[in-house]
Amino acid sequence: MEKIVEMKNIHKQFPYVKAVDGGQFDLYKGEIHSLIGENGAGKSTMMKILYGMYDIDDGEIIINGECVTDKKYTTRDAIAHGIGMVHQEFMLVKEMTVLENIILGSEPTKKRSRNIAIDFEEARRKIQYYIDNYHMAVQLDKKIIHISVGEMQRVEIIKALYRGADILILDEPTAVLTPQESDKLFEILDSMRKNNKTIVFISHKLKEVMKISDRISVMRAGKYITTVKQSETTIPDLAKYMVGREVFLNVQRTPPKAEEVMLEVKDLYVPSERELSKIRGISFTVRKGEVVGVAGVDGNGQSELGEAIAGLRRVEKGQVILDGVDITNKSPLQVRKEGFVHIPEDRNDRGLNGSHTFADNMLAAEIRNHPYSRFGVINQKKIMDEASIRAEKFDIRPRDVSNIAGSLSGGNAQKIVVARELGAPTKKFLLAAQPTRGIDIGNIEGIRRMIDDTKRDGVAVLLISADLDEILSLADRIIVLYEGQITGELVNDDNIDEGELGYLMMGGGRENG
Amino acid sequence: MAKNKSEKLDSLLRVVTAFAFALIVLSIIIAICGHNPLEAFYQMFRGAFVGKFNLGSTIEDFIMILIIASGYSLTKRIGYFNIGLEGCLYVGAMFTAAPGFLLPDMPSFVIIPICLGCGMLAGAIWSSIGGVLKSFFDVNEACVTIMLNYVAISLTDYLLNNPWSAHSAAPETPHVQAAAMFPKLPLAPSRASWTILIAVIAWIFVYFLTFRTTFGFKLRHVADNPRFCEAVGIKSKLIILGTVMLSGALGGLAGGCEILGVYGNFMQNFSLNSAFYGILACQLVRNDLKLLPLSALFVAFARVGGSGMEYYTHIPKSLIDTMVPLLVLFIGMDKFFDWKRWMRHFKRKSVGKKPIDTNC
Numbered sequence: 108m109e110k111i112v113e114m115k116n117i118h119k120q121f122p123y124v125k126a127v128d129g130g131q132f133d134l135y136k137g138e139i140h141s142l143i144g145e146n147g148a149g150k151s152t153m154m155k156i157l158y159g160m161y162d163i164d165d166g167e168i169i170i171n172g173e174c175v176t177d178k179k180y181t182t183r184d185a186i187a188h189g190i191g192m193v194h195q196e197f198m199l200v201k202e203m204t205v206l207e208n209i210i211l212g213s214e215p216t217k218k219r220s221r222n223i224a225i226d227f228e229e230a231r232r233k234i235q236y237y238i239d240n241y242h243m244a245v246q247l248d249k250k251i252i253h254i255s256v257g258e259m260q261r262v263e264i265i266k267a268l269y270r271g272a273d274i275l276i277l278d279e280p281t282a283v284l285t286p287q288e289s290d291k292l293f294e295i296l297d298s299m300r301k302n303n304k305t306i307v308f309i310s311h312k313l314k315e316v317m318k319i320s321d322r323i324s325v326m327r328a329g330k331y332i333t334t335v336k337q338s339e340t341t342i343p344d345l346a347k348y349m350v351g352r353e354v355f356l357n358v359q360r361t362p363p364k365a366e367e368v369m370l371e372v373k374d375l376y377v378p379s380e381r382e383l384s385k386i387r388g389i390s391f392t393v394r395k396g397e398v399v400g401v402a403g404v405d406g407n408g409q410s411e412l413g414e415a416i417a418g419l420r421r422v423e424k425g426q427v428i429l430d431g432v433d434i435t436n437k438s439p440l441q442v443r444k445e446g447f448v449h450i451p452e453d454r455n456d457r458g459l460n461g462s463h464t465f466a467d468n469m470l471a472a473e474i475r476n477h478p479y480s481r482f483g484v485i486n487q488k489k490i491m492d493e494a495s496i497r498a499e500k501f502d503i504r505p506r507d508v509s510n511i512a513g514s515l516s517g518g519n520a521q522k523i524v525v526a527r528e529l530g531a532p533t534k535k536f537l538l539a540a541q542p543t544r545g546i547d548i549g550n551i552e553g554i555r556r557m558i559d560d561t562k563r564d565g566v567a568v569l570l571i572s573a574d575l576d577e578i579l580s581l582a583d584r585i586i587v588l589y590e591g592q593i594t595g596e597l598v599n600d601d602n603i604d605e606g607e608l609g610y611l612m613m614g615g616g617r618e619n620g
Numbered sequence: 621m622a623k624n625k626s627e628k629l630d631s632l633l634r635v636v637t638a639f640a641f642a643l644i645v646l647s648i649i650i651a652i653c654g655h656n657p658l659e660a661f662y663q664m665f666r667g668a669f670v671g672k673f674n675l676g677s678t679i680e681d682f683i684m685i686l687i688i689a690s691g692y693s694l695t696k697r698i699g700y701f702n703i704g705l706e707g708c709l710y711v712g713a714m715f716t717a718a719p720g721f722l723l724p725d726m727p728s729f730v731i732i733p734i735c736l737g738c739g740m741l742a743g744a745i746w747s748s749i750g751g752v753l754k755s756f757f758d759v760n761e762a763c764v765t766i767m768l769n770y771v772a773i774s775l776t777d778y779l780l781n782n783p784w785s786a787h788s789a790a791p792e793t794p795h796v797q798a799a800a801m802f803p804k805l806p807l808a809p810s811r812a813s814w815t816i817l818i819a820v821i822a823w824i825f826v827y828f829l830t831f832r833t834t835f836g837f838k839l840r841h842v843a844d845n846p847r848f849c850e851a852v853g854i855k856s857k858l859i860i861l862g863t864v865m866l867s868g869a870l871g872g873l874a875g876g877c878e879i880l881g882v883y884g885n886f887m888q889n890f891s892l893n894s895a896f897y898g899i900l901a902c903q904l905v906r907n908d909l910k911l912l913p914l915s916a917l918f919v920a921f922a923r924v925g926g927s928g929m930e931y932y933t934h935i936p937k938s939l940i941d942t943m944v945p946l947l948v949l950f951i952g953m954d955k956f957f958d959w960k961r962w963m964r965h966f967k968r969k970s971v972g973k974k975p976i977d978t979n980c
Contacts, residue, residue, distance in 0.1 A: 419850060440853035449851065457851035462844045471841060472852040480834045487832075527852070 108135040111305060112157065112274065117166035119152055126152040128329040130166070134274060134305050139296060141308040141316045144326035144349055145518070145547025150309050151195070153326065154276045157307075158192040159185035191267025192276040197259050199251045205258075206247040209234055209266045237268050241298050252381075256405060257288040264295070275299070276307040281315055282545065285404045286575065286609050293319050311349070311548060313342045325349055350549045361563045363583040366395040369567035370416075370536050375425035377408070377415040379591075384408045386415065387591045388425070393536070398558070398568040400582025400599070402575060403612055408591035409571045410452060413540045416569070417449050418442040419457075430535050443472060446535030448528040450542050452571070454517075458524040461513030465503065466494035468512045469527045501526040502553060518550030525554055529561055537561055540571040555581055575608065587611040630960065637957040638950040645950075646943050655935045664940060667928010668921040674928055676810020680882060681920035683812070683819040684874050684891075688898020689916050690826040691870030694863050696907045697830065698843040702864065704750055704765025705871040706895035707772030708743035712872020714776045715742035717879045717886040718784060720796025728799045735800050736818075736876045743872020744865040746772060751864030755857040761864075773889070780886055791888040802881045815881035820913075822870055827909045829866075839863050871895065897923060903948050919944055 110133055117130035127149040134140055142150045155161050157168065159182040167176045170188045185192075199208050206227070215229040216222040231247065238245060243261045251259060260280060267275055277296075281289045296306055296319060310316050316323055317337060325332040325348040332348050370393040377386035386408045393399045403409055414420035416427055418439040427435045434442050443449075451457035459468050470479055470490050478489045494508040503522045512523055521542070528537065539558055543551040558581060562568050572578050578585055578599075585597045587608065595611040597603055647657035668678045688705055695702035716739030720731065749768060753759035777791070786794040802813040830836040841849050842856045842863075849856045874895070883890060901919040905911040926940030955961075 417851065438853070438855070439850055440855065443853045451851050456845075457847050460841050460845040460848045463841065467837070467841070471837075471848075471854070474834050474837050480837075483833050483835060485832050485834060485837055 108137065110134070111136050111171055113169040114153070114157060115167050115169075117153065117156060117168075118164045119149075119156060119161060120164050125329050127156070127163075129331060130156075130326065130329070131331040132157070132324060133334075134307065135322075136305055137300060137303045138321040139300055139306045139308055139319055141310060141320040141323045142326065143309075143311055143313070143316055143323060143345065144332075145311065145549060148326040148349075148547070149329040150326050151278055154192065154278060154307060154309060157185065158182060158190055158276060186270050186272075189271055189273035190276065191270060191272025191274070193260065193263040193267060193278065193280060195278045195282065197263055199259060199262060201251045204248050204250055205245055205254065205262050206230060206234065208251060208262060209247075209269050213270055234265060234269060237265050240302065241268075241295050243295055256283045257285075257291070260284070260292070261295070272304075274305045274307070276309070278309045279311075279545075280308070281310065281312060283405055283573070285612055286605075287613060288404075289315065313345050316345065317342060327351060346548060350547075359559075360581065360583075361559055363394070363398070363562075364396040364565075366397075366565070368392045369395045369430055370569065371426075371428040372416070373426040373428070375412075375415065375427065376423040377411045377420060377591075378423050379408070379411045381406065383590050384411050385591045386411050389588075389591070389593050390425075391586055391593065391596070393567040393569050395535075395567050396562055396565045397584070398562050398570050398582045400578035400585045401569065401571040401588055402578050402585050402608060403573070403588035405573045407588050409540070409573075409588055411591070412588070413449075413452060413538055413569075413571050416442075416538055417447070417451075446533055448531050448534045448537050450521075450524055450528050450537070450539045452540035452544070454521050454524050459512050459520055461511070463512060465498065465508040465510055465512055465523055466491050468523050469494045469497055469508070469530065472527055473531060497526040497530045501530070501557070517546040518554075521546050521554060522550065525557055529557055534561075534566055537566050537568045538571070539568060541573060542570070543572075543574065543577060551577075575605070579603070579605075589614045630958070631954075633959075634954040634957045635951060637959070638954045639947065641957070642943070642947045642950045646939075646946055649942065650935065650939055653935075653939060655933070655939075659933060660929055660935050660940075663929040663932045663935075664922075664925035666925075667932060668925035672807045673810045674924065676805065676807035676812040677927075678917075678920045678924045679805065679807070679812040679816060680810060681897075681923050682917050683816050683877055683881065684894055685898045685901050685919050686819040686913055686916040687822045687870055687874035687877060688895050689901040689912055690823045690909075691867040691874070692899050692902045693826055693907050693909060693912065694830070694839070694870070695867040696902055698839055698860055698863050700751075700754060700860065700864055700867075701762045702747070702750070702765060702867050703762055703899065704747060704768050705867070705874075705898065706891075706893065707765065707769040708747050708868040708871025709875040709878075709891060709895050710769075710772045710776045711746045711875070712739040712743035712869075713875030713879050713890070714779055714784075714793075714886050715739050715872070716876030717793050717796055720800040720879070721784075721794040721885070723797075725797050726799060731797065731800045732802070732880065735796065735880060736873060739872040739876035739879075740869040741872070743875065744869040747868020747871065748861065748865045751861040751868075754864070755860040776886065777888060780888060784886075786885065793886040795885045796879065800880055801884060802877075811882045813881035815877040818873065818877055822873060823909075823912060826870070830909060835859070835862070874898070897944070900944050900948055904944070904951060906951070 112134035114130065114132040117127050119127040130149060130153050132142065132153060142153065144150045152161065156163055159180050163176065167174055175184060200211065210230045215226045217224045217226045234247065237243065243265060245258055245261050245265065246254065264275065280292060284292060299306060308319060320337045322334055322336055323340065323345065324334040325345065327349060373390050375386055375389050379385045384406055391399065401409055401412065411420060415422050418437050418441065422435050426433060429445050429447060432445050434445055455461065470493060474480055478486055480486060491508060498506050498508050501522050503519055503526060512520060542558060543554050558568060570578065570581055582599050585599050586593050587595045589612060594614060597608065650657045650660050667674055669675055692702055692705060716735045719738050720735050723731065750761045750765045753764055754761045780791055780793045784793045786792050802815050805812045805814060830840065838854045838859045841854060842859045846856045878891060879886060897919050901916045902912065905915040922940060922944050926937040929935055929940060930937040
């Protein structure tokens with residue numbers, strides 16, 4: 108097979124971190140090559156360099172035998188070399204249709220109109236070819252806001268192909284998909300491989316990587332570790348390469364204690380900007396010392412449910428009762444005073460204040476309390492002392508709490524959120540929304556342990572997660588949310604049926620379809 | 621925050637470069653206009669610092685600029701562009717003067733707090749209009765406050781022409797009672813007074829509030845991530861409103877100090893664009909509170925020195941008035957003076973060329 112891309116000795120320095128330190132990567136025509144590593148390992152950076160989004164400090168990139176780094180190499184050049192990239196966050200214009208999004212920037216025009224009018228017929232014809240060839244169902248005339256995440260991803264893939272991509276880079280494509288949607292994506296990728304397209308698959312889900320790849324490259328802390336053939340490796344081996352030690356992803360779950368109800372949600376209705384995410388009448392309870400997992404595909408009302416409980420979103424109807432106190436539509440501050448702690452789903456949005464120090468972030472929710480302040484005057488030393496204790500306890504690296512939180516990679520940033528919430532002295536109920544989304548394996552293990560420990564201390568936990576493995580490893584009971592309603596509730600014991608879970612997540616089991 | 625030393629040095633270097641650039645550009649402008657730049661700067665320095673009157677005038681300006689800059693610093697930190705401080709200054713000045721001439725004679729330690737208190741309250745209330753609109757209705761503060769400035773000026777015009785007119789030839793209010801006036805600094809014939817203490821206290825207050833109190837903690841967070849604040853239980857809307865009102869109160873205090881320290885009564889248009897210079901002083905040091913007094917002194921120097929220079933050399937003051945804006949401009953683009961980046965840029969170009977004759 109012919110080698111079409113080679114990246115040698117790549118170095119890239121960001122203001123706070125050395126993102127890539129001697130990176131190395133190559134591609135043969137017609138293969139699926141996975142690039143794996145923990146968050147902050149530099150895999151996305153590596154591929155963004157290949158796609159021309161970042162300059163490199165040192166190293167060279169050879170595409171189709173041509174060295175591209177001897178002059179300025181931009182995304183435009185990458186596209187000209189037949190490279191396409193589907194980013195983790197989709198880059199689509201929400202208010203435009205699928206068709207318009209695909210052709211945006213390279214619209215075919217009618218010759219007769221002196222290339223002013225867009226030739227939609229031509230565009231449709233070209234796009235239809237990809238749809239038929241790779242069995243990618245998309246609705247060309249729907250607006251982006253009206254299609255599912257899986258479909259958006261297909262739109263992104265078609266967009267890249269439409270621009271003539273022969274090499275397709277997918278950055279953690281399955282992070283937002285259901286198991287069924289992921290399988291569908293793999294079929295598409297497989298048919299693309301048969302058509303001699305080359306695919307780079309960035310992921311840290313090892314099961315998927317083993318399923319789809321021909322070769323697998325591993326990065327750790329910005330450094331190239333190794334490249335192996337899929338047939339010559341195993342999942343535990345890969346995990347070891349990634350983390351540098353043995354890891355155990357499935358936390359040994361503490362058995363639940365049947366204690367009194369801590370949180371009760373009664374017939375809750377919550378409005379949403381998106382039709383499918385409205386909560387329509389759900390009821391459930393969470394007991395002390397128990398983890399209830401909320402499973403479901405992203406966008407079926409999980410965020411709305413979490414925000415409603417936290418006091419961040421108005422409840423239309425129904426009640427939320429925490430330890431006998433009605434907290435429906437109370438302010439976040441009042442809810443917190445009742446012993447509520449909350450790991451928000453997006454640490455960069457609600458979870459952390461990136462331009463402030465670790466210490467500030469860790470104690471932001473308790474700053475009013477003695478000893479951190481008295482009569483409104485802050486005791487900076489007490490704050491730093493407590494923050495250092497928590498940094499030690501929650502294993503935040505670096506330990507120096509006067510660093511800026513925004514400089515951290517996913518895992519350590521999330522541990523600061525965890526240190527703030529789980530470090531709080533009085534807590535009765537923890538809402539953990541996507542607690543390990545987008546973070547590395549080593550830290551996933553740590554954070555899951557911490558949640559399990561919290562439960563053992565008698566705290567009630569509601570775990571909202573799109574990651575089924577996480578729910579299965581932590582939750583005692585599982586409720587499945589689909590289009591704002593509960594489609595089923597399962598007890599998570601040894602004979603739980605994952606197929607049934609997937610079926611419920613796709614809306615199966617709802618009485619009226 | 622936690623910046624390392626070399627970074628601090630770099631940023632200092634950038635500022636110094638920016639400063640030098642501004643001076644060079646200004647010199648060129650002065651030279652083009654047919655004057656000797658060195659002579660101009662020398663006379664400017666003389667006009668600002670040499671002699672009791674000149675020094676006193678600089679201090680007089682410094683007082684007001686420092687108070688305004690402290691007030692502006694608060695709102696700047698939450699990302700609220702408080703261009704309405706001029707209005708607060710007018711309203712504050714008027715309502716500082718009012719109790720001074722309306723109330724019966726009292727001892728100084730009673731009447732001065734009353735006057736300044738009224739002025740600050742008026743400034744806070746005036747400022748709260750923009751604050752409420754911003755935090756609860758998401759209305760752009762720049763438009764609102766800039767318009768409110770004109771409303772404030774017209775409102776004070778009305779008051780000093782009608783109910784509170786001194787009935788003298790000039791449009792002004794009666795003088796406040798003698799006990800309400802601050803004693804002057806021993807720099808006669810200049811008008812600088814002991815209100816300089818108020819200015820320093822205001823600055824220390826703002827510094828302490830910002831970095832040592834829970835209110836300051838919250839306001840620093842609100843600026844950077846309001847959604848984070850919401851989630852950890854900080855009421856960002858109230859914090860924004862409170863900050864804007866405090867800033868307005870300081871605007872009112874600046875106006876009050878002008879009345880009780882300098883003029884003794886409210887005269888029409890007594891402060892043309894003074895608040896603007898306070899804002900500039902804050903921008904000049906990028907809201908670094910530690911450097912604020914230095915920056916205020918510098919702006920006062922440029923303002924007063926400019927007048928002095930005009931007097932001594934006949935170089936028009938308007939030339940010097942371009943100096944502070946030029947500085948703000950250059951310091952605003954200080955990243956441009958990052959010599960390390962330029963070095964890297966040039967180095968990359970040469971490194972990039974190498975592979976042509978070696979590998980590829």
